[in-house]
Amino acid sequence: MTYRGSIRPFANFNAKSDADFLGRAMKGMGTDEDAILMLLAARSNDQRQQIKAAFKKACGKDLVSELKSELGGLFESLIVALMTPPISYDASQLHKAIKGAGTNDDVLIEILASRTGAQIKGIIKVYKKEFGGKLEKDICGDTSGHYQKLLVILLQGSREEEVDESKIEKDAKDLFAAGEGRFGTDEEKFITILGNRSPEHLRKVFDVYKKLCGSDIEDSIKGETAGNLENLLLAVVKCVRSVPEYFAEGLYKSMRRAGTDDDALMRIMVSRSEVDMLDIRDSFKKMYGASLYTTIQEDTSGDYQRALLYLCGGND
Known part of the structure; x- marks a missing residue:
């Protein structure tokens, strides 16, 4: 598999010299936010953990506590998130x-x-x-x-691994019978099938379901359930279909409503930066006709914005 994160391990990595560099950036009057950002955004999380250990060894202080006392606001929250193991x-x-x-x-x-x-x-x-x-x-x-x-x-984290060909048709029919095909909804069926089957198996079930029902499983979930259960079922279905599309939608919603939901924006950018940010970027462009990079530029500012743009990994 090709690597799809936007942040890669830094090639000529030296934890001790990075720790010294950060120490200097926080010394004396004023903090060099730029230097801190440039360095930490160009290191993988694993490397940041090594820098943290080297810093403690050299200065006898906790790097994260030092960063917290020097930085503020959203930029501080983002840097602390980057310093935390995933x-x-x-x-x-x-x-x-x-x-x-x-x-x-x-x-x-x-x-x-x-x-x-x-x-x-x-x-x-x-x-x-x-x-x-x-x-x-x-x-x-x-x-x-x-x-x-x-x-x-x-x-339980114990989804089935395989596609069970013998169950595809039955699962699709069971889902239909549990929702569209009856008065009231049999939520148990939805929960059992969507919570336990492998993503690949479920994608096939959704195809058969569409043939049976003439509409997508998402439409049935919206029609048959409400509130948190509806939101969770839809999230499970979206992640089965495409995790990058799910997060592209999450990012879009975090920025394109009245006021930016910085918690969600930060959480997704940080947690996907070494997983599938490049795919999320592609999905975002496909789904919304705008680049994630320019959307972040329009919705954020300052050091916080620059850190998010780093995590985005460039403008497509």
Whole structure:
């Protein structure tokens, strides 16, 4: 597979000289935000962790705490996010979503619908280590009903791997019978099929479903469910169809509404920068006829904007 992230490991990497460089950028009067940005945006997350260790060894101080005391606002939040290992970042975003005032369901939905089984298992471990609680228990304390059930299924991180040819037709018919084909909706069926089958299997099911029903599965979900359950089912379907398209839509929504949703914008740009940002950029251009780069330029400003443009990896 070709690498589709916008941030790559820096070729002639030297953690110690990078740590010294950052120390100098934060010394004396005023902070050289430019220097900090240029350096950290040009390193992979793994390299940033090595810089953090080298900084502690050289100065006896925590690099992230130092950066926090020197920077401010959205730029600070973004730099701190870049300094966090990806799995810890996901875990902390989930913790914030659950433990804050009210539940941020958008974050729960985005992370649990889009991460791989292995990533979810990693998140659960890190969550326990860093926050001392069980992620499943915390999520169950904040959610209910069919929505909660599907979140718990996704938390198992154990989707089937294979396409089961013998089940494709049956799954499509079951979904039809559970929604369009009856009065009221059998949510259990939707949850079981969409939560457990492999993405490749589900793509085939959706094709058969369209032939059966004459409309897309998304239309049925919108017609048959509401609220958080609807949003979660739609996110699962979108990620099955195309994870980059799902995130392109997320980025578009974060910027093209009244006021920018900086939390969502930052979360997606940081968490996908070493995964599939180039594909997200392509999808964004295809879906909205505008480049992600210029959209970010129009919606943000200052050092924060420049950091996001770095993560975008160039203007297409």
